[in-house]
Amino acid sequence: MKTIGVFFGSRSPEHDVSIVTAQLIISGLKQLGYKTIPVYIDKKGRWLISESLGSMRFFTDPNITSNLSKVKNFYLELQQETGKPNFKEKSLLAKNISIDLAFPAFHGQNGEDGTFQGMMELLNIPYVGCDTASSAVSMDKVLTKLLYKAAKIPTTEFVTVTSFDWMNDRKEVFKMTDALKFPLIVKPARLGSSIGISKAASRKELEYAIEVALHYDPKVIVEEAVTDLMDVTCCVIGNDDPKPSLLQESVFQSEFFSYEDKYLKDGGAQTGKAEKSIIIPARLDKKTTTEIQNAAVRVFKIVGCTGIARVDFLYDKKAKKWYANEINTLPGTLYHHLWKKSGIEFSELLEKLIGYAEEKYRSKKNITYTFESSILSKTSSNKLSLKGL
Numbered sequence: 001m002k003t004i005g006v007f008f009g010s011r012s013p014e015h016d017v018s019i020v021t022a023q024l025i026i027s028g029l030k031q032l033g034y035k036t037i038p039v040y041i042d043k044k045g046r047w048l049i050s051e052s053l054g055s056m057r058f059f060t061d062p063n064i065t066s067n068l069s070k071v072k073n074f075y076l077e078l079q080q081e082t083g084k085p086n087f088k089e090k091s092l093l094a095k096n097i098s099i100d101l102a103f104p105a106f107h108g109q110n111g112e113d114g115t116f117q118g119m120m121e122l123l124n125i126p127y128v129g130c131d132t133a134s135s136a137v138s139m140d141k142v143l144t145k146l147l148y149k150a151a152k153i154p155t156t157e158f159v160t161v162t163s164f165d166w167m168n169d170r171k172e173v174f175k176m177t178d179a180l181k182f183p184l185i186v187k188p189a190r191l192g193s194s195i196g197i198s199k200a201a202s203r204k205e206l207e208y209a210i211e212v213a214l215h216y217d218p219k220v221i222v223e224e225a226v227t228d229l230m231d232v233t234c235c236v237i238g239n240d241d242p243k244p245s246l247l248q249e250s251v252f253q254s255e256f257f258s259y260e261d262k263y264l265k266d267g268g269a270q271t272g273k274a275e276k277s278i279i280i281p282a283r284l285d286k287k288t289t290t291e292i293q294n295a296a297v298r299v300f301k302i303v304g305c306t307g308i309a310r311v312d313f314l315y316d317k318k319a320k321k322w323y324a325n326e327i328n329t330l331p332g333t334l335y336h337h338l339w340k341k342s343g344i345e346f347s348e349l350l351e352k353l354i355g356y357a358e359e360k361y362r363s364k365k366n367i368t369y370t371f372e373s374s375i376l377s378k379t380s381s382n383k384l385s386l387k388g389l
Helices: 015-031 056-060 064-069 115-122 132-139 141-150 163-168 170-177 203-214 259-267 286-303 332-341 346-364
Strands: 003-009 035-041 047-049 073-077 086-089 096-098 101-104 158-162 184-188 198-200 219-224 229-238 243-250 307-316 321-328
Touching: 003 015, 015 035, 015 056, 015 332, 015 346, 056 064, 101 115, 101 346, 115 132, 132 141, 132 286, 132 321, 141 158, 141 219, 141 286, 141 321, 158 163, 158 170, 163 170, 163 203, 170 203, 184 203, 198 203, 203 219, 229 286, 229 332, 229 346, 243 286, 243 332, 286 307, 286 321, 307 346, 332 346
Parallel strands: 003 035, 003 101
Antiparallel strands: 035 047, 047 073, 073 086, 086 096, 158 219, 184 198, 184 219, 229 243, 229 307, 307 321
């Protein structure tokens, strides 16, 4: 049986959300009989490995700070040829731990944004989910919407504001935003879980909202809000032939789908526990449902996603028009509740994701990564002469 490392935590405002997702994955993998290694990256960037980290009780213990100080530190050995990541304990009697496959459970920066995926690619290690490029693009709401625009996929109008712009020429920033219609939604460009998001109905509120968002990211997206809104989600799984889930409608009382709505109120809509806030399938006609499902699959393919992703849509109930919103390359708790309603139990979902990871890894073996060149033997020629060498 394979040894699977579940990676979670890291230096991100979504650190705690990552812990919740990881514990669900670890529990599910253990029930399937996999040997599971919890690999926790704490808020300081330390890599900690211990069986105790595979329990939610560890992270809800009031003495967590003291308990973490007792967990052994490891480092990832980069110079290895085994095809497996090798972790070495930081001690004189160093203990080695190897895994066969990586299952990332990160949310946000330093994990979901392509950084971890790039490291796995460099070390030639199979891993679950989207690759480096698709993770990086999906993490950036501005790049995502630019792709939508290029592919003629409906999305709300928006502008980008950077901290440099804001500090040096606010008049020009407001000139750009004047092209948009209030109310506006302001978000950090590379953060999820509705952290740092505000709704602005006036220039004064917009100024405050930009200040808040820039606290979390030096790049901010300002976009037109959909006023008569239905929040709709479609998950997609697969590699070359991805399939959509049913559509989920998320009901919330605030002006937008907040962090509290997603994770705290009645157990959280994103975890599937806040049943009063979740309607599956969404209350949409068959034609609109099919359009959104097809658009989700198209987005998945255009961005280059593999394994799993969640595509969020904004539906204007009055105009009966939908807009593609964000892509999440690692849906919180894998959106297992939506897949269950779509006919895929959690155990089957985990097996599918592992299978897609292995399929992606095998396909890379058919690619040539070397090229025989005569360039070094020609360095003495006039054109390629390197002075001083």
